[in-house]
Amino acid sequence: MQKLLMPGLLLTVIVAAALLAPVLPLPDPVRQDVGARLAGPSLAHWAGQDEYGRDVLARLVWGARVSLSVAFAASFLAAIAGMFLGVLGGYFRGLVELATVRAAEVVLCFPPLLLALLVVTLLGPGADTLIFCLAILFAPGFARVAYAETLATRNLDYVTAQTSLGTPTVRILMRTLLPNIAAPLIVQFSLTIAAALLLESGLSFLGLGVVPPAPSWGLMIRSARATMEQAPLLLVWPCLALSGTVLILNLLCDRLRDVLDPRGSRARPGFLRTLAALPSKRATSMPTASGLxxxxxxxxxxxxxxxxxxxxxxxxxxxxxxxxxxxxxxxxxxxxxxxxxxxxxxxxxxxxxxxxxxxxxxxxxxxxxxxxxxxxxxxxxxxxIAMVFQDPSSSLNPLHRTGSPIAESLRAHGNPGHRVTELLRRVGLPDPSRAARAYPHELSGGQRQRVMIATAIANHxxxxxxxxxxxxxxxxxxxxxxxxxxxxxxxxxxxxxxxxxxxxxxxxxxxxxxxxxxxxxxxxxxxxxxxxxxxxxxxxxxxxxxxxxxxxxxxxxxxxxxxxxxxxxxxxxxxxxxxxxxxxxxxxxxxxxxxxxxxxxxxxxxxxxx
Missing domain, CATH: 3.40.50.300 (P-loop containing nucleotide triphosphate hydrolases)
Incomplete structure (x- = not known):
C-alpha cells in the first residue's frame, strides 16, 4: 500500500482544496478589477490577475472544483452504467449481450470529440450536459472491461456452485461476480477520471463546456490564449494544474494496478530487499549434494x-x-x-x-x-532452470501455434529459432512439422504435454x-x-x-x-x-x-x-x-x-x- 501513498496524498490535497474552496481565505473568483488587469503576482494575488482583474489563484482552486466535479461525476455514472451493461451481457450472453454490450459499443464507432460536440450542440452547454455527454462516451469502456471479466469468471467452480444451490441470479451477480471483477474496474475508473478531465477542459476551451463566468481550467486556458504575449503566466498556471492533476491520476492508476494485481516485475525487488534483511532460520542440515x-x-x-x-x-x-x-x-x-x-x-x-x-x-x-x-x-x-506444468491445456496459449512458445524460448536465450522441429522430433511427436503449425486444440493431451516438455528442454x-x-x-x-x-x-x-x-x-x-x-x-x-x-x-x-x-x-x-x-x-x-x-x-x-x-x-x- 506504500505505492499509493505519494499519488494518493497529492490527489487528496488537490481534492481537499477544491472541496474547501468556499471556506478558504481566497478572493471572489468572479469579482473584477479592470484597473489591475493582467497584473503579475503580488502579496495580495499570489498568481497574478487575469484580463478582467480577477484573482488567478482563486480561479484555479474554484476551477479545480468545477473540473474535478464534472470528471468524477461523469466517470461515476459511466462506471455504473457500463458495469451494469457488461455484467448482464457477460453473464446471460445471447440476445442480452447484443442488447447491452454490443449496443454500447456502437458509441465507439464515433470519434469522441465529434460525438461530444454533437451532444453539447443539441442540448446546450453547461455542467450537467457535460456530465451526461462524458458518461455516454466512457460507459462503453467500462462495459467492455466488465464483460470480459464476467466471461472469465462466470464458469468458474464457485459461481457454478452458487447456481447449483439455487442462489438467486441477482445475488450471484452482486455478491459473487462483482467483488471478483472489481479490481480492473477500479483501475479503469481512475483512468477515466483523467480522460474525462482532459475532455472537459477541451470542450470548455471550445466554448461548449462550462458557461462563463464560472471558473474552469479549460475556460482559463481559452481566455489566456488572447493575452499570452502580454501575460504568459496566465496560460502557464491552468496548464500546469491540468497536466499535473492528470499525471497524478495516471500515476495513481499505475500504482493501483500494481497493488490490485502485484504480479508485475516491479513488485519483486522491494519484496526481495525485505527478504534479504530477514535472518535465515535453518533446520537441521542434510549433507550437501555435489553441485546443482x-x-x-x-x-x-x-x-x-x-x-x-x-x-x-x-x-x-x-x-x-x-x-x-x-x-x-x-x-x-x-x-x-x-x-x-x-x-x-x-x-x-x-x-x-x-x-x-x-x-x-x-x-x-x-x-x-x-x-x-x-x-x-x-x-x-x-x-x-525450466518447468513443466501439470495441465498442458492451460499452459499453451490457444491463439498461438504450438511451435511459437518453443521458438520464443530459444530466441530469448540467443539460440536459433529454427530448432523447433528438431525439438518436437526429440520428444517423440510423429510429424513435428505439422505439430509446430498446429493449434493446441488440434493436439491430444499427451501431445500437448510433449510440446511443453520440448519448450522446457529447448535450451538444455x-x-x-x-x-x-x-x-x-x-x-x-x-x-x-x-x-x-x-x-x-x-x-x-x-x-x-x-x-x-x-x-x-x-x-x-x-x-x-x-x-x-x-x-x-x-x-x-x-x-x-x-x-x-x-x-x-x-x-x-x-x-x-x-x-x-x-x-x-x-x-x-x-x-x-x-x-x-x-x-x-x-x-x-x-x-x-x-x-x-x-x-x-x-x-x-x-x-x-x-x-x-x-x-x-x-x-x-x-x-x-x-
Missing amino acids: LSVRGLTLEAPGPHGPIPVVRGVEFDVAPGETVAIVGESGSGKTLTGLAIMGLLPPAISVVSGEIVLSSRSGQQLDILRLREREIRALRGGD PRLLVADEPTTALDVTVQAQILDLLSDLKRSDQGMGMIFVSHNLAVVSEIADRVVVMYAGQVVEQGPAAEVFAHPHHPYTAALIASTPEDDIDRLATIAGAVPQPWALPQGCSFAPRCGHATPGCESQAPELFRHGERRAARCLRWREFA
Whole structure:
C-alpha cells in the first residue's frame, strides 16, 4: 500500500482544496478589477490577475472544483452504467449481450470529440450536459472491461456452485461476480477520471463546456490564449494544474494496478530487499549434494484473517547433477509451492520468511534464487532452470501455434529459432512439422504435454522442475511421458530433475531420491529404493500401503485429512492420523533426524521403524 501513498496524498490535497474552496481565505473568483488587469503576482494575488482583474489563484482552486466535479461525476455514472451493461451481457450472453454490450459499443464507432460536440450542440452547454455527454462516451469502456471479466469468471467452480444451490441470479451477480471483477474496474475508473478531465477542459476551451463566468481550467486556458504575449503566466498556471492533476491520476492508476494485481516485475525487488534483511532460520542440515541445487530452511507464509499462516516450514533438500528427486505428498502438503519457489514463480500472496535456494548456474556461480532480481531470475528461467506444468491445456496459449512458445524460448536465450522441429522430433511427436503449425486444440493431451516438455528442454536446462506432469493424462499416456522424461535425462547426463507428484507408483519408476512432505514440512527423505523398501516415517509407510496393487483385496487408507495451515497440531503434524502416536508425539514437535548417509525422518520413534 506504500505505492499509493505519494499519488494518493497529492490527489487528496488537490481534492481537499477544491472541496474547501468556499471556506478558504481566497478572493471572489468572479469579482473584477479592470484597473489591475493582467497584473503579475503580488502579496495580495499570489498568481497574478487575469484580463478582467480577477484573482488567478482563486480561479484555479474554484476551477479545480468545477473540473474535478464534472470528471468524477461523469466517470461515476459511466462506471455504473457500463458495469451494469457488461455484467448482464457477460453473464446471460445471447440476445442480452447484443442488447447491452454490443449496443454500447456502437458509441465507439464515433470519434469522441465529434460525438461530444454533437451532444453539447443539441442540448446546450453547461455542467450537467457535460456530465451526461462524458458518461455516454466512457460507459462503453467500462462495459467492455466488465464483460470480459464476467466471461472469465462466470464458469468458474464457485459461481457454478452458487447456481447449483439455487442462489438467486441477482445475488450471484452482486455478491459473487462483482467483488471478483472489481479490481480492473477500479483501475479503469481512475483512468477515466483523467480522460474525462482532459475532455472537459477541451470542450470548455471550445466554448461548449462550462458557461462563463464560472471558473474552469479549460475556460482559463481559452481566455489566456488572447493575452499570452502580454501575460504568459496566465496560460502557464491552468496548464500546469491540468497536466499535473492528470499525471497524478495516471500515476495513481499505475500504482493501483500494481497493488490490485502485484504480479508485475516491479513488485519483486522491494519484496526481495525485505527478504534479504530477514535472518535465515535453518533446520537441521542434510549433507550437501555435489553441485546443482541446495534448498535450506525454506519457510513460506500466506496471509490469513488473524495473521500470517505458514504453508511451507523449514524445507531442505539437495539435487545433484543427473539426479531425479521426487517430492511427494497429499494435496496441501506444500510440494507445488516448493517447486514454484525454486522457479521464482510464487503467487503474489505468498511471502518468503526465511531460507535459501542456491543454484549452481551454468557459469559456475552459486546463485540464491530467492534474492535475485526479476531480470536476473528471468535470465535463468528457460536456460539454467525450466518447468513443466501439470495441465498442458492451460499452459499453451490457444491463439498461438504450438511451435511459437518453443521458438520464443530459444530466441530469448540467443539460440536459433529454427530448432523447433528438431525439438518436437526429440520428444517423440510423429510429424513435428505439422505439430509446430498446429493449434493446441488440434493436439491430444499427451501431445500437448510433449510440446511443453520440448519448450522446457529447448535450451538444455541444468534443472528441470516437473509439477505433476502426468496427472491430467490417462494411464497409457502417463507411461509414455515418464519414458520420455527418463530418456531425456539419460541423453543429457548433467540435467537434474525435481519431479512433484502424489502418485508413488509413478515416482518409483523415475526417482533416484524421494522427499516426502506433509503439512508443509519434509517428514522423510532418502534414496527411492530404500524409502520404498524400508520407510522410517509412519506417513511414508501409510502412503506406500495406500498405493493400488494387483495382489491386494482391500486398499489401505489414511484416516482424516492434512491439517489446515491455520490449525496445525502442537506436536507432530501427523500425530492425529498416526496409528503409532504416543502422548509425546502430540506435545513435542519432532526435528528432522538424520541417520545414515542420506536418510532423514521427522519422527520421535524413527529408530523403531528403522
